[in-house]
Amino acid sequence: xxxxxxxxxxxxxxxxETGSFASEARHLGKAARxxxxxxxxxxxxxxxxxxxxxxxxxxxxxxxxxxxxFYLHFKDKDDIxxxxxxxxxxxxxxxxxxxxxxxxxxxxxxxxxxxxxIEFMSARRDWGLALFRAVWFFRDLRGDVVNHLRADLERGRxxxxxxxxxxxxxxxxxxxxxxxALFARLNGNVGADAGSRVAELQLRMLxxxxxxxxxxxxxxxxxxxxxxxxxxxKAGR
Amino acid sequence: xxxxxxxxxxxxxxxxETGSFASEARHLGKAARxxxxxxxxxxxxxxxxxxxxxxxxxxxxxxxxxxxxFYLHFKDKDDIxxxxxxxxxxxxxxxxxxxxxxxxxxxxxxxxxxxxxIEFMSARRDWGLALFRAVWFFRDLRGDVVNHLRADLERGRxxxxxxxxxxxxxxxxxxxxxxxALFARLNGNVGADAGSRVAELQLRMLxxxxxxxxxxxxxxxxxxxxxxxxxxxKAGR
Amino acid sequence: xxxxxxxxxxxxxxxxETGSFASEARHLGKAARxxxxxxxxxxxxxxxxxxxxxxxxxxxxxxxxxxxxFYLHFKDKDDIxxxxxxxxxxxxxxxxxxxxxxxxxxxxxxxxxxxxxIEFMSARRDWGLALFRAVWFFRDLRGDVVNHLRADLERGRxxxxxxxxxxxxxxxxxxxxxxxALFARLNGNVGADAGSRVAELQLRMLxxxxxxxxxxxxxxxxxxxxxxxxxxxKAGR
Amino acid sequence: xxxxxxxxxxxxxxxxETGSFASEARHLGKAARxxxxxxxxxxxxxxxxxxxxxxxxxxxxxxxxxxxxFYLHFKDKDDIxxxxxxxxxxxxxxxxxxxxxxxxxxxxxxxxxxxxxIEFMSARRDWGLALFRAVWFFRDLRGDVVNHLRADLERGRxxxxxxxxxxxxxxxxxxxxxxxALFARLNGNVGADAGSRVAELQLRMLxxxxxxxxxxxxxxxxxxxxxxxxxxxKAGR
DNA sequence: AATGAATGAGGCTTCATTCAT
DNA sequence: AATGAATGAAGCCTCATTCAT
Numbered sequence: 001x002x003x004x005x006x007x008x009x010x011x012x013x014x015x016x017e018t019g020s021f022a023s024e025a026r027h028l029g030k031a032a033r034x035x036x037x038x039x040x041x042x043x044x045x046x047x048x049x050x051x052x053x054x055x056x057x058x059x060x061x062x063x064x065x066x067x068x069x070f071y072l073h074f075k076d077k078d079d080i081x082x083x084x085x086x087x088x089x090x091x092x093x094x095x096x097x098x099x100x101x102x103x104x105x106x107x108x109x110x111x112x113x114x115x116x117x118i119e120f121m122s123a124r125r126d127w128g129l130a131l132f133r134a135v136w137f138f139r140d141l142r143g144d145v146v147n148h149l150r151a152d153l154e155r156g157r158x159x160x161x162x163x164x165x166x167x168x169x170x171x172x173x174x175x176x177x178x179x180x181a182l183f184a185r186l187n188g189n190v191g192a193d194a195g196s197r198v199a200e201l202q203l204r205m206l207x208x209x210x211x212x213x214x215x216x217x218x219x220x221x222x223x224x225x226x227x228x229x230x231x232x233x234k235a236g237r
Numbered sequence: 238x239x240x241x242x243x244x245x246x247x248x249x250x251x252x253x254e255t256g257s258f259a260s261e262a263r264h265l266g267k268a269a270r271x272x273x274x275x276x277x278x279x280x281x282x283x284x285x286x287x288x289x290x291x292x293x294x295x296x297x298x299x300x301x302x303x304x305x306x307f308y309l310h311f312k313d314k315d316d317i318x319x320x321x322x323x324x325x326x327x328x329x330x331x332x333x334x335x336x337x338x339x340x341x342x343x344x345x346x347x348x349x350x351x352x353x354x355i356e357f358m359s360a361r362r363d364w365g366l367a368l369f370r371a372v373w374f375f376r377d378l379r380g381d382v383v384n385h386l387r388a389d390l391e392r393g394r395x396x397x398x399x400x401x402x403x404x405x406x407x408x409x410x411x412x413x414x415x416x417x418a419l420f421a422r423l424n425g426n427v428g429a430d431a432g433s434r435v436a437e438l439q440l441r442m443l444x445x446x447x448x449x450x451x452x453x454x455x456x457x458x459x460x461x462x463x464x465x466x467x468x469x470x471k472a473g474r
Numbered sequence: 475x476x477x478x479x480x481x482x483x484x485x486x487x488x489x490x491e492t493g494s495f496a497s498e499a500r501h502l503g504k505a506a507r508x509x510x511x512x513x514x515x516x517x518x519x520x521x522x523x524x525x526x527x528x529x530x531x532x533x534x535x536x537x538x539x540x541x542x543x544f545y546l547h548f549k550d551k552d553d554i555x556x557x558x559x560x561x562x563x564x565x566x567x568x569x570x571x572x573x574x575x576x577x578x579x580x581x582x583x584x585x586x587x588x589x590x591x592i593e594f595m596s597a598r599r600d601w602g603l604a605l606f607r608a609v610w611f612f613r614d615l616r617g618d619v620v621n622h623l624r625a626d627l628e629r630g631r632x633x634x635x636x637x638x639x640x641x642x643x644x645x646x647x648x649x650x651x652x653x654x655a656l657f658a659r660l661n662g663n664v665g666a667d668a669g670s671r672v673a674e675l676q677l678r679m680l681x682x683x684x685x686x687x688x689x690x691x692x693x694x695x696x697x698x699x700x701x702x703x704x705x706x707x708k709a710g711r
Numbered sequence: 712x713x714x715x716x717x718x719x720x721x722x723x724x725x726x727x728e729t730g731s732f733a734s735e736a737r738h739l740g741k742a743a744r745x746x747x748x749x750x751x752x753x754x755x756x757x758x759x760x761x762x763x764x765x766x767x768x769x770x771x772x773x774x775x776x777x778x779x780x781f782y783l784h785f786k787d788k789d790d791i792x793x794x795x796x797x798x799x800x801x802x803x804x805x806x807x808x809x810x811x812x813x814x815x816x817x818x819x820x821x822x823x824x825x826x827x828x829i830e831f832m833s834a835r836r837d838w839g840l841a842l843f844r845a846v847w848f849f850r851d852l853r854g855d856v857v858n859h860l861r862a863d864l865e866r867g868r869x870x871x872x873x874x875x876x877x878x879x880x881x882x883x884x885x886x887x888x889x890x891x892a893l894f895a896r897l898n899g900n901v902g903a904d905a906g907s908r909v910a911e912l913q914l915r916m917l918x919x920x921x922x923x924x925x926x927x928x929x930x931x932x933x934x935x936x937x938x939x940x941x942x943x944x945k946a947g948r
Numbered sequence: 949a950a951t952g953a954a955t956g957a958g959g960c961t962t963c964a965t966t967c968a969t
Numbered sequence: 970a971a972t973g974a975a976t977g978a979a980g981c982c983t984c985a986t987t988c989a990t
Contacts, residue, residue, distance in 0.1 A: 052289030056961085057958080057959065066976055068963085071961065164438070170438070174412050176417035177409055177413060184406060189406070190406050201407070202442075206441075209970085210297070210400060274953065292985080293985060294983085302950075303952050304985085305987080308987080340974095416966080505970070526987095529963060529964080529965075530964060530965085539971075541964085542965090542972060542974090544965095545966080549966085551964085637921060642909055647902070649891075651887060664880050678918040680918050741990095745954085768980065769980095777955055778956085779957090780953080780954055787980090788980080950990100951990080952989100953990105954989100960980100960981080961980085962978105962980080966975085966985095968972100968974100969972080969974100969982100
């Protein structure tokens with residue numbers, strides 16, 4: 001079974017009408033469902049208005065509960081933002097892990113991480129935009145993701161594939177390139193190849209020869225094959 | 238006269254007590270002086286509190302005028318932000334132009350632009366932080382600066398120094414790397430070599446051979462030489 | 475049996491962990507026990523936060539039941555306050571009655587009532603503080619206690635011991651002196667002799683000669699003697 | 712000229728329609744007038760609802776300004792309460808001082824202070840009720856008044872007129888008697904002789920012989936003579 | 949030009965109370 | 970009997986904006 005089918009089964013690339021959190025909480029208690037509704041609403045409002053401009057009232061309204069209900073579930077705006085950030089970080093990390101479980105080569109891993117991250121976050125438009133509008137409050141998201149990234153970069157360094165020093169500065173630079181590409185993608189300033197484009201640039205920056213960089217960054221990801229294929233569907237479920 | 242001396246005479250690297258805008262407006266009418274005071278105050282407040290959290294009252298208080306006076310000069314917070322952004326963009330552009338007036342080589346120009354920009358914005362800590370805290374409202378700042386950048390990148394492409402396609406996506410990526418380095422610098426996460434470090438990475442990304450990239454990015458900038466000596470003026474370039 | 479042993483057996487001077495009301499309701503139905511738990515909690519919260527600042531939610535939390543349960547037992551905060559006040563008034567009256575059953579002399583009765591009241595309410599710190607923090611809502615408490623007081627004062631008047639007119643104004647004044655002493659005691663502004671001190675002042679005010687007033691107010695109360703001795707039991711009644 | 716005529720001329724016993732603070736601020740700036748209006752309104756609301764139940768919104772409404780205006784003049788409810796308490800304390804102290812300037816005998820001073828205080832506070836019904844409903848927040852009021860009281864009591868002790876020890880406990884008891892009488896007066900439970908009645912009781916308590924106590928407490932205060940007489944006006948000064 | 953008092957909308961938060969389970 | 974989620978009114982406070990002086 002291919003990578004994307006995993007994603008698919010997890011419901012992540014499914015329809016978003018009811019909100020990702022809410023649909024996961026469908027079978028939980030009432031409180032959990034309301035909490036999830038609020039979190040979905042918060043993501044939406046953060047995405048639309050940005051974190052600062054978002055108001056608790058607005059989040060509650062978007063979640064279709066009265067404002068008082070909000071405080072039954074969260075202490076304040078920071079609280080729900082932290083909850084959302086944590087959930088997104090967890091989800092992203094889990095998905096990337098799954099998507100890259102069987103890739104050993106550092107060059108492949110590095111470019112795949114960038115491409116999958118952008119793919120994933122643009123599929124969940126609200127998440128991506130919320131990230132975009134509230135970067136500073138989604139700081140936590142960085143932790144895990146960055147740790148994985150660092151590991152891959154260091155592996156590449158040891159394998160001799162990358163010729164730059166791996167430190168926080170490099171990682172920040174690398175990450176900001178990915179973010180910039182994601183934002184361009186979300187804003188419609190670039191097509192579906194945003195991931196490949198930026199991945200290629202990143203590899204070049206790291207010291208990968210141009211040719212190899214292009215090959216790795218544009219290599220078809222198993223995903224696509226599975227997405228269209230027939231036997232995939234069988235395998236799908 | 239050398240590059241830095243231009244910067245110096247412009248008062249930019251001097252002390253900031255009275256605020257950059259106010260000191261420039263010293264000889265203008267009272268209205269212009271108040272307007273400048275407000276703009277300086279706004280930069281400071283944006284830098285300290287971020288754009289969203291900044292309040293008109295706070296800006297007025299920081300400018301030492303009553304709140305009502307604000308509205309004599311600006312329509313609202315967005316208005317003053319735009320004015321500030323425009324002035325900063327103009328200043329930055331002018332300074333970079335001056336600093337790079339006599340550099341012909343695209344590789345040199347590109348890396349110098351990045352390094353000077355970071356140098357300049359970290360010297361004017363408030364400007365940098367305001368940019369940092371209010372990126373979205375300083376969007377306009379991009380316009381001019383980006384145009385110059387595009388010109389240099391295309392020149393490099395034509396000269397055969399750069400081997401990537403120059404389009405908006407590349408420019409965004411390039412700019413986000415510079416920004417990321419500036420922010421790291423302002424936050425104290427990296428030393429004074431932030432400019433060189435990121436410039437080297439940018440050149441590698443653009444296709445400049447590692448050795449050449451390192452040489453260009455870390456080359457001593459004429460600045461210092463020019464600042465002290467007389468013959469430096471000759472040596473300047 | 476002596477006076478204090480009555481107090482002791484009633485559990486009043488014992489430890490307060492479970493709350494006075496709750497421990498009395500130990501053998502009643504579940505509803506009664508919950509009601510008692512709520513009343514104990516209410517006293518505690520009134521004592522800590524004052525009546526106005528106390529919230530139904532807080533009382534319920536302190537009683538370890540959910541907020542909805544409160545309304546099964548009381549209409550609102552006033553309702554539970556009234557219930558608490560009634561119970562406290564009843565208890566106090568009962569205890570004072572018991573403690574003074576065998577005292578005939580009006581001077582003795584008057585000073586003993588004041589001293590016992592202060593002793594009793596400072597032993598039950600929560601009750602005293604609740605009284606202190608919610609005087610206006612414990613108005614009802616006055617009724618019974620005041621009636622007894624009036625009887626003693628009038629008796630003293632008839633016996634010729636007191637030389638002032640006994641009316642509501644005098645009783646209010648007398649009561650406010652006792653209260654003031656209790657509050658000073660609860661606040662730690664005066665020691666265990668608060669009762670004797672104020673009783674002496676009250677007797678002087680009523681017209682009792684200074685010497686006699688001092689003697690009556692500072693006379694050792696039977697309590698202690700009775701509490702330990704055996705013959706005390708005889709003396710008891 | 713007699714004491715009361717001073718009070719009268721000061722406008723204090725005059726009509727209260729516009730509020731004591733506001734009428735004093737009539738000739739000050741707009742801000743001061745609004746501030747005074749708010750303080751008058753606050754006294755009224757405290758008197759009606761008590762301090763805890765009073766809301767900033769309600770005070771603003773009573774002062775006929777919008778709620779936002781409140782915060783232009785006071786930080787919060789505590790702030791205005793402190794301002795009001797300070798003003799009342801100052802006024803009361805000043806009036807009592809004036810009313811007792813020429814009394815030397817401690818017995819006279821003590822009973823006059825009590826009687827004047829009650830007279831003064833019941834004339835300013837709102838002040839008295841506010842004191843009544845918000846004792847804890849008018850703590851500051853005690854400071855000055857109590858210091859004067861202490862001085863008079865100690866003077867009496869030294870003169871041999873009082874035979875009790877003068878300490879905080881006694882002063883608290885004494886003050887609570889005065890308060891109790893004031894409250895009875897405000898509630899209509901006692902007539903205009905409340906001051907004399909309680910003053911007599913206080914003197915007895917302090918050790919003044921019954922006869923002397925009665926004489927001092929019920930002695931006509933110059934006020935009354937002046938209020939009615941003609942020659943008083945001459946004598947006034 | 950500037951002042952600064954006033955406005956009123958809107959955000960945050962708590963809490964008494966109800967109601968379906 | 971008890972639960973606990975939800976409600977919505979009401980209180981607190983800030984702030985952009987206006988306006989008379």
